[in-house]
Amino acid sequence: MKLFGSSGIRGITNKEVTVDLALKVGLALGSTKKNAVIGRDPRIAGGMIEHALISGMVSAGCDVMRIGLVTTPTLAHAARNFDCGVMVTASHNPSEYVGIKLWNPDGMAFDSAQQEEIEEAVAAGNINNVEWNHIGNITTGSNAVREHSEMILCNVKQVHVTIMVKTAPLRVVLDCGCGAGGTITPYLLREMGCDVITLNAQPDGYFPARNPEPNDANLGLLKRAVKEFDADLGIAQDGDADRMMAVDENGIFVTGDEMLAIFAGYECKAGGTLVVPVDTSMTVDDALPDSNVVRTRVGDVYVAEEIKRTGADFGGEPSGSWIFPQVSYCPDGIYAAARLIGIVQETKLGELRRRLPQYPTKRGTVVCNNEKKGYVMDMVRSELETLGTITDIDGVRVAMDEGWLLVRPSGTEPRIRITAEARTGVDELYDVGEGIVKEALA
Ligand code: MG
Secondary structure, eight states, X not given: OOOOBBTBEEEEBTTTBOHHHHHHHHHHHXXXXXXXXXXXXXXXXXXXXXXXXXXXXXXXXXXXXXEEEOOHHHHHHHGGGSSEEEEEOOTTSOTTEEEEEXXXXXXXXXXXXHHHHHHHHHHHTOOOOOOGGXXXXXXXXXXXXXXXXXXXXXXXXHHOTTXXXXXXXXXXXXXXXXXXXXXXXXXXXHHTTOEEEEESOSXXXXXXXXXXXXXXXXXXXXXXXXXXXXXXXXEXXXXXXXXXXXXXXXXXXXXXXXXXXXXXHXXXXXXXXXXXXXXXXXXXXXXXXXXXXXXXXXXXXXXXXXXXXXXXXEEEETTTEEEXXXXXXXXXXXXXXXXXXXXXXXXXXXXXXHTXXXXXXXXXXXXXXXXXXXXXXXXXXXXXXXXXXXXXXXXXXXXXXXXXXXXXXXXXXXXXXXXXXXXXXXXXXXXXXXXXXXXXXX
């Protein structure tokens, strides 16, 4: 039974993710761990799933500390003092979703082997109920937000030594999207000396203000507010604040590829390593000619695993997940916001954007039955091999001097996704990819 996707267990409340499932996951987890810390984002079903998980864990003898409504990076930071961390969150998904994500003490999400162990225990009903006098304790912790904030402030001050002595504070519009970010980010940015104007800082599981995903289409209010208030930048987070995106001083959304190149420019040492997913723009490669850029499968957990394996300086996903390994392997949308403020104190975000090389990109899909995907991808591989350097960790990516082409089967839909980026002739390059897929299907 496959419970975990690349972002943990996630699905529609009371249909795919139920109290019964949460209880079984709690029992399975509690059978292998002595203690755990648990938190939740503001999802309507958060309390329900949290209680079921806790009942299962303590019934199997595991002590549980509750830290309440927190962001995912706050929970992952708190997990350093426990055998594991449990976050009840559906991240950037719409209101009807809920989910469970499990964390190791170093801020790394459970890997495939750890997830399979839980799946097998749940499937086998292989559960270890303990005697009445060995059930776990349930306690409440109240320091997690404070400790996470202090860790961030301490790190940011070390990087940006001048930040607290600037006379003119930066004006920042912060859109928490009614997610968990409202529990920490406004206070932290004010402690850094910023003039903070908040939007949607009240956590609300109905997400009444906007869809929780912080993409260009969902941030119209933030873009307008940055201009109206004459702010230096705008910051947006997703429902559990592991993701962060930004708007520059002109109210223009900074794309994920731009954000990745800007952070990497500050984080990566000469000769150091940067980890990004296969669909990341070559803007990143061209902006960081002295770095070794490593590409992984799409998914922040794969980026985190590769950062750990290679000892990379930095890594991220253009969706808004930024991983600073000196702080944690968990993407941290609060640390990223604080770090960006330090950067913008020195140089305006619009100026940083203008310095980056920009290339046209074209994306599209071709409908393809799931059964045919394997055959089509074999054909794609043999054709693209003749064009340049192949990377086949997630679909097939071919890199040439003038650009790159990625052909990738969708994991969830009957489609093949095609992405092309080129210095010149992006339409022709895209047509090459589409032509190969269509010919294989004919
Ligand atoms: Mg998230």
